[in-house]
Amino acid sequence: MILALLSGQLAPIHWLDTTVIAIYFAAVLGLGFLLQKQANSSEDFFLAGREMSAYIAGISFLAANMGALELMGWAATSYQYGLLAAHWYWIGAIPAMLFLGLVMMPFYYISRTHSVPGYLKLRFGEPTRVLSAISFAGMTILMSGINMFAMAKVMQVVLGWNLNFSILASSITVAVYVTLGGLRSAILNEVLQFFLIWAGALVVPVLGLIETGGWTGLKARILSNVAGTPSNAGYLHLWSTLGHFRSNSMGIHWTGIVFGLGFVGAFGYWTTDFLVVQRVLAAKDLRSAQLAPIIGAWFKMAVPFIVILPGLIGLAVLPAAGMPLVSEDVARAGQHTYNEVLPLLLIRYAGPGLLGLGITALVAGFMSGMAGNVSAFSAVWSYDIYRPLIRPHSDEAHLLRMGRWSTLLGVIASIGTAYFAMYFSSIMEYVQALFSFFVTPLFGTVILGMLWKRATGPGAFWGLLAGTCSSIGMWVWVRAQPSALATLALSPDAQPIAESLYRMLWSWLICVGVTLVVSYATRPAAYESLNGLVYGCTAIPAERKYPMVQQPLFWATAAALVFLWLQWLFR
């Protein structure tokens, strides 16, 4: 029956490929069943018993972010815009991850919070918590639906899988293992999936570099393929073309990359999006919690090898093979879109068996992203919406049951938003929009809460609300009047990607500005109530003395140096 549903379209699906995929599904479900008996309390279910080692928390921190969009979408972006897409992996992640480990993690960890909205409750009170919990829950469900749809669509177009079958089979599997084992099952499966993503995806960059004659040959082919386009130099450089909006393929300026992406966007996502922070909160002690994002940063720096490089390889080899890719809105029947670059390359290089492993990598990426979304949703729903608003005195057993039910609810709601996402033509644009609405203002609120004693509850609430509303407002403004883009992004040459980066920056500044003004106008919180929550009011517990090579600071410094070296290398 499954074979009939998998009737190949582009790729002849061999029985060996089906076997490899089936073994994967059995393995993740098996792990869920093995872990079922360990989810006995809400702490077990939502925080994996707080017993994860730094490695497991770190890998899962990264894997939860590697959804289908992350793998296929950024390979597509690098096909479209070239090496500039790597900014989203390097400056758009590494500084923020290191900052989370070194500066912010102690406050999250010492406050013993269950969630990011939970931290805001301790610091600013109930209204801020509820506001951030509701916007997080909504965003998470929309994101996971969009991921699901992106995945299913590629499977349909490239492999001829039935769209409904892909959506149902993958999401039911995620629902089963997360409902059974909670966050522990989600995290350990993410570690498993992380290995498979690498095993399955590695064939593309390696064979691609062999085919194009290494990095030098690859660059030469790309330059001849993009020769006709204006600003083609941007395809192979990270920084040297960012001096002006007009001189690079993305229509972007270095201030947008450094402040919009590197500071506000990245810090917002990696330090306040509970989807990733939840994994680090599950670490067994403060040192592991601090090391986890730093370990994640090391792996993150390597991810462009299996995501950005394949996009560049696609740009070098696919047009010559009679398969130039186009964007979603202009694709005619028989033409392939940017989003299909990674699956198309897998089909090009991988024979029976290996292709199955490659598809497994994409499915694994999708599932780890989906599990990340639903486990974070279920924790925020149960702790920060259900308990304070709907049933204040629910006991432990009730909360655990609610955790299981809300996981299922999250999956069902995501399936709904997946079908809703079908109506949008540009998926990446909506993802960027959602981030700028909900994540970047939240970063303003959390960072002021952690570092500034004078920030007050009303200041945080009105700042967060103003940031979110202004971000939505700016988005609507540009939709209603496209010329507004030139005002927002400071240049008539700016392109849509620049718009989202500057929108993030402005909404963050508005959030911070309103928080400052309202905080000074309201009465400050008592010093004692800030203990364990704010820098300057918290004694970071002294841990036993570790040798230098086991300290977070050592590995963070080394990661920062490698990061800078990469920027220089590909400047």
Place this chain on the structure above:
Amino acid sequence: MAAVAVPLGDSMGRAFTVWFYIGVLLSIYGVLLTAAGAYQVLHPPATTLAAYHATLWVGGLLLVIGLGYMISYWPRSKKREIQHDGAEIDGEA
């Protein structure tokens, strides 16, 4: 403190870890792909660069890594003080 990361726990109280589970899965894939790769040496698939026998290489690599993890994290294994990047992973045993 053992290097065992997270015990999945069983009735014998042995430390059965996710790393061991990953080792088993990678080994199964390794055997499958090595066999498929050996077959494809004689009957090359219609892919680009089939002469490089990518399936055989990946199969062999997965088998080596999978077996490595299985042996290192074999339940009741003595080799507990595994060092990664100098940072010890010391979970509960």
